Amino acid sequence: xxxxLLSGFGHLAxxxxxxxxxxxxxxxxxxxxxxxLSSPMxxxxxxxxxxxxxxxxxxVLLMGVYVGTKxxxxxxxxxxxxxxxxxxxxxxxxxxxxAEQGKAxxxxxxxxxxxxxxxxxxWGIAVTSIPLLATVAVEAKNADIALIGILGLVMVSAxxxxxxxKGLIGVMLGLLIATIGLDPIDATDRFTFGVPQMMxxxxxxxALIGFFGIAVVLSDMQMIGRKSELIADKVSLKLxxxxxxxxxxxxxxxxxTYGVFIGAVPGVGAESATWLAYATAKNRSKTPxxxxxxxxxxxxxxxxxxxxxxxxxxxxxxxLGLPGDGSTAVMLGALVxxxxxxxxxxxQQSGDLVYAILASLLVATVFxxxxxLGAMKYFVLVLRQDRAFLFPFxxxxxxxxxxxxxxxxxxxxxxxxxxxxGYIMETRRFPLVTVVLGIILGPIIEYNARVAMVIAxxxxxxxxxxxxxxxxxxxxxxxxLREIQKGLSEQKKRREExxxxxxxx
Amino acid sequence: xxxxxxxxxxxxxxxxxxxRTKDIALAVVLIAIGLYGGISxxxxxxxxxxxxxxxxxxxxxxxxxxxLAGLTALxxxxxxxxxxxxxxxxxxxxxxANVFSIGRMFPEMTTKLIARMIAAAVSIFIYAxxxxxxxxxLITGVFLLIMLLVFGRPLNLRTVMLAGGGCLVxxxxxxxFLQLPL
Numbered sequence: 182x183x184x185x186l187l188s189g190f191g192h193l194a195x196x197x198x199x200x201x202x203x204x205x206x207x208x209x210x211x212x213x214x215x216x217x218l219s220s221p222m223x224x225x226x227x228x229x230x231x232x233x234x235x236x237x238x239x240x241v242l243l244m245g246v247y248v249g250t251k252x253x254x255x256x257x258x259x260x261x262x263x264x265x266x267x268x269x270x271x272x273x274x275x276x277x278x279x280a281e282q283g284k285a286x287x288x289x290x291x292x293x294x295x296x297x298x299x300x301x302x303x304w305g306i307a308v309t310s311i312p313l314l315a316t317v318a319v320e321a322k323n324a325d326i327a328l329i330g331i332l333g334l335v336m337v338s339a340x341x342x343x344x345x346x347k348g349l350i351g352v353m354l355g356l357l358i359a360t361i362g363l364d365p366i367d368a369t370d371r372f373t374f375g376v377p378q379m380m381x382x383x384x385x386x387x388a389l390i391g392f393f394g395i396a397v398v399l400s401d402m403q404m405i406g407r408k409s410e411l412i413a414d415k416v417s418l419k420l421x422x423x424x425x426x427x428x429x430x431x432x433x434x435x436x437x438t439y440g441v442f443i444g445a446v447p448g449v450g451a452e453s454a455t456w457l458a459y460a461t462a463k464n465r466s467k468t469p470x471x472x473x474x475x476x477x478x479x480x481x482x483x484x485x486x487x488x489x490x491x492x493x494x495x496x497x498x499x500x501l502g503l504p505g506d507g508s509t510a511v512m513l514g515a516l517v518x519x520x521x522x523x524x525x526x527x528x529q530q531s532g533d534l535v536y537a538i539l540a541s542l543l544v545a546t547v548f549x550x551x552x553x554l555g556a557m558k559y560f561v562l563v564l565r566q567d568r569a570f571l572f573p574f575x576x577x578x579x580x581x582x583x584x585x586x587x588x589x590x591x592x593x594x595x596x597x598x599x600x601x602x603g604y605i606m607e608t609r610r611f612p613l614v615t616v617v618l619g620i621i622l623g624p625i626i627e628y629n630a631r632v633a634m635v636i637a638x639x640x641x642x643x644x645x646x647x648x649x650x651x652x653x654x655x656x657x658x659x660x661x662l663r664e665i666q667k668g669l670s671e672q673k674k675r676r677e678e679x680x681x682x683x684x685x686x
Numbered sequence: 687x688x689x690x691x692x693x694x695x696x697x698x699x700x701x702x703x704x705x706r707t708k709d710i711a712l713a714v715v716l717i718a719i720g721l722y723g724g725i726s727x728x729x730x731x732x733x734x735x736x737x738x739x740x741x742x743x744x745x746x747x748x749x750x751x752x753x754l755a756g757l758t759a760l761x762x763x764x765x766x767x768x769x770x771x772x773x774x775x776x777x778x779x780x781x782x783a784n785v786f787s788i789g790r791m792f793p794e795m796t797t798k799l800i801a802r803m804i805a806a807a808v809s810i811f812i813y814a815x816x817x818x819x820x821x822x823x824l825i826t827g828v829f830l831l832i833m834l835l836v837f838g839r840p841l842n843l844r845t846v847m848l849a850g851g852g853c854l855v856x857x858x859x860x861x862x863f864l865q866l867p868l
Contacts, residue, residue, distance in 0.1 A: 367742075398806070573830050
C-alpha cells in the first residue's frame with residue numbers, strides 16, 4: 182500500500198499534474214461559491230477538455246474541481262446566506278449569523294479549517310480502507326458484480342432527494358436508455374430506429390452534458406439578473422488558533438467521521454451527511470442553545486463533514502465502481518471515457534491510477550487550504566457578479582464538448598434532447614443522478630448478469646447461490662420494502678396536510 | 687381575516703393541484719415510454735450466432751421497460767389519489783376557479799423566461815449545426831454575443847469584449863490545443 186501510494190505521489194511530482202490539480206481546485210472553489218453552478222456540472226463541462234490527456238492527469242484535474250467546490254459552497258452560505266452547493270446549506274445556519282455579528286473573517290476561517298481537517302481525516306480513512314476493501318472486492322464474480330450494481334442503484338434511489346419511487350423511475354429510465362444500441366453479448370441492435378449513429382449506443386458524455394450541463398442552465402435561467410448583496414464590504418480570512426481548535430476537536434472529528442462513513446454509502450452524498458453531523462454536534466454540545474446563532478462548532482462540523490465525503494465517496498467508487506454522489510458518477514464516466522473500466526477489478530488492473538487519485542485527493546485538500554488563505558478576497562469578488570453571464574460560456578463548452586466526442590453533430594443533438602428531458606424531470610423534482618447512474622451501470626449489470634447466466638448453464642439460482650449473494654438480494658429487497666412503507670406513510674401524511682389546509686378554520 | 691385564510695388555503699390547494707396535474711402528464715409519458723420499450727424489444731430479431739439463452743438480448747431491456755411503466759403507474763396512482771383529495775378539499779371550500787390557466791400551471795414562468803429558454807435551446811441547436819459550416823471563431827463570437835443578450839446583459843462595449851474574449855479563449859482551447867476539426 183505504501184509503495185502504491187508513493188508511486189501515486191510520484192505521478193503528481195510531474196509539474197503538469199500539479200498545475201492541473203491547482204487549476205482544478207481554484208476553479209472548483211469559484212464554481213462552488215456560485216449558487217446555481219454545481220460540482221457535477223463543472224466536472225461534466227471540463228470532461229471533454231481532458232480527451233487528449235492520459236487518465237491520470239484527466240482524473241487529478243477533476244479531483245481538484247471536486248474538492249474545491251466543497252469549500253467554495255460555504256463562502257456564499259456565510260456571506261450571502263445562499264449556499265453555493267446544497268451540502269453547504271447547513272453551514273449558513275451558524276455562518277451567516279456569525280458574519281452578521283461582524284465576524285465574517287472568523288466564520289470563513291472556521292469553514293476553511295473545518296473543510297481542510299475533514300478532508301485530511303477522510304483521506305486517512307480512504308487510503309487505508311480502499312486497498313483492503315479492493316482485495317475483498319476482487320474476489321467478486323459476474324453474478325456478484327451484477328447484484329452489487331443493482332443494490333447500488335436501489336441505494337441511490339432510496340437516499341437521493343425526493344421519494345424512492347421517483348428515484349427508481351429515474352433509474353429505470355436510465356437503464357432503458359443504456360440499452361440503446363448493440364447489445365453487449367451478441368451484438369443485436371435495440372432501439373436504434375435505423376439510425377446508424379445509435380448502433381454504438383447513446384454517447385455517454387453527451388448524456389452527462391445534457392443532464393448536468395444543459396438541463397442545469399435551463400433550470401437556473403430564473404436566476405438571471407439576481408445580483409448578490411454581501412454581508413460585509415471587505416472580506417478577509419482569519420484562521421482560528423491552535424488552542425481554539427483543540428477545544429473544538431470533537432466537532433471536527435464528528436463531522437469528519439460522519440462525512441466519510443455516510444459519504445461511502447452510494448448515492449447519499451454530502452447533503453444528508455452534513456445535517457446529520459450538525460444535529461449530532463448540537464445534541465452533544467453543552468451549549469446547544471448557541472447553535473443557529475453563530476456557534477463556531479456549527480460551522481466546523483458541517484464543513485468537516487462536507488469535505489470528508491470526498492474520501493468517503495471514493496471508497497465505493499474505487500472498490501466497487503459505484504458512485505457516492507453526482508460528481509463521482511461523472512468521474513466514473515471519465516474513467517470509462519479514458520478506457521478504464523470501473524469496478525471491482527479497478528485496483529488490480531489500474532492500481533497506479535487509483536493511488537494517483539488518492540494522492541491527488543490529499544494534494545487538492547492542501548491546495549484548497551492554501552488558495553483560501555492567499556486568495557480569499559478574489560474568490561469573494563466572484564460572489565458579487567451576476568452569475569447568469571457565465572451560462573453562455575457553459576453552453577459553448579457543453580456544445581463543443583459534445584461535438585468533440587466523435588467530431589459529428591449527433592452527440593450535440595443527443596445532449597440537447599437529454600438536456601430538455603433532464604430539465605423537465607428536474608422541474609418535477611426527479612433526482613437526475615439516478616438517471617445518470619442507470620446509464621452508467623446499465624451495461625455493466627447487463628453484461629455481468631448475462632455472463633453469469635451463461636456460466637451457470639442458464640440457472641437463475643446463480644444469483645442467490647452463495648451467502649454474499651443472498652445477503653445482497655436480501656438487502657435490496659429489505660431496502661425496497663422499507664421505502665415502500667415509508668412512502669405509504671408519507672402519502673398518508675400528505676393527504677392529512679391537504680385536509681388540514683382545507684379546514685383552515 | 688376569515689376570507690384571507692380561505693384565499694390562502696385555496697391558493698395552496700390550487701398550487702398543489704397544478705403541480706400534481708403536471709406530474710400526471712409526465713407520468714403518462716413515462717408509462718408510454720416504458721410500455722413501448724418493454725413490448726417493442728421483445729420483437730427484436732437476434733443475430734444469427736446467438737445461442738439458446740434464458741437471459742437474452744430482450745430480457746433485461748423488457749424488464750427495465752415494464753418496471754418503468756409499472757413503477758410510474760404506482761406513482762400515477764398516488765398522484766390521482768392526492769389530486770382527488772385536493773379536489774374534494776376545494777369542493778368543501780366551494781371553489782370553482784380554472785386550474786388550467788397558464789398562470790396557475792406555470793407560476794414561475796414569465797413570458798420573458800419562456801422566451802429566453804426557447805431562444806437558448808434553439809440557439810444551441812443552430813450553433814451546433816453552423817459550427818461545422820462556418821469558421822468556429824466567427825460563429826462562437828456571434829453565439830456568445832446573442833446568448834449574453836438573451837441572458838440579460840445590455841448591448842455595450844463590455845458585452846462585445848466579453849464575447850470576443852470568450853471566443854478567442856475557446857478558439858485557443860478547442861482549435862489550437864485540442865485540434866478539433868472546427
